[in-house]
Amino acid sequence: MKFIVRPLRSDELPELYKLIASLFSSAKIDIGESDTVFVAEINGTIVGFASFSKKSRGFLLNGLGVKEEFRNQGVGKQLLIKSLGSLPRDVPISLKVQATNDPAIALYVKNGFFQKKYGDIFVMVKLPEN
Numbered sequence: 001m002k003f004i005v006r007p008l009r010s011d012e013l014p015e016l017y018k019l020i021a022s023l024f025s026s027a028k029i030d031i032g033e034s035d036t037v038f039v040a041e042i043n044g045t046i047v048g049f050a051s052f053s054k055k056s057r058g059f060l061l062n063g064l065g066v067k068e069e070f071r072n073q074g075v076g077k078q079l080l081i082k083s084l085g086s087l088p089r090d091v092p093i094s095l096k097v098q099a100t101n102d103p104a105i106a107l108y109v110k111n112g113f114f115q116k117k118y119g120d121i122f123v124m125v126k127l128p129e130n
């Protein structure tokens, strides 16, 4: 399966919102103009995304998802690696994830995040690299 990971184009927001609605039933993910958003594309269709918003210190990963039929083929990993690579390295990056979401937690741990807060929802952080 061939896919490419690249920044979202502004004219693709409606397509992205459709994907988000299909991935997260209680989607509260809002994409702001200053957010950093990467998408995975297969044959001209967006099949995955990663989005970050700027916080007073660092960034928050506020959404990551891949269409079910394209999971477990490295798309999520590439989305995370490429989008993280586009962000400044000298600030922390945080995220929240359901404690039961093993695939996502495994992906975050492999990419340098550690668990900061436990509970039904984990807070995970990737520290600055310097």
Ligand SMILES: CC(C)(COP(=O)(O)OP(=O)(O)OC[C@H]1O[C@@H](n2cnc3c(N)ncnc32)[C@H](O)[C@@H]1OP(=O)(O)O)[C@@H](O)C(=O)NCCC(=O)NCCS
Pocket: 023, 063, 064, 065, 066, 067, 070, 071, 072, 073, 074, 075, 076, 077, 078, 096, 097, 098, 101, 102, 103, 104, 106, 107, 110
């Ligand atoms: C989390 C998600 C984005 C991963 O995307 P993906 O394309 O399937 O992930 P990849 O194929 O790139 O796998 C990357 C890593 O994730 C982990 N992983 C993926 N699927 C897994 C599974 N079913 N069980 C355990 N770990 C898994 C593995 O560590 C894997 O690394 P490896 O290939 O080196 O073993 C995808 O499962 C998804 O969209 N889930 C629903 C939305 C969601 O929960 N998003 C996170 C919200 S915080």
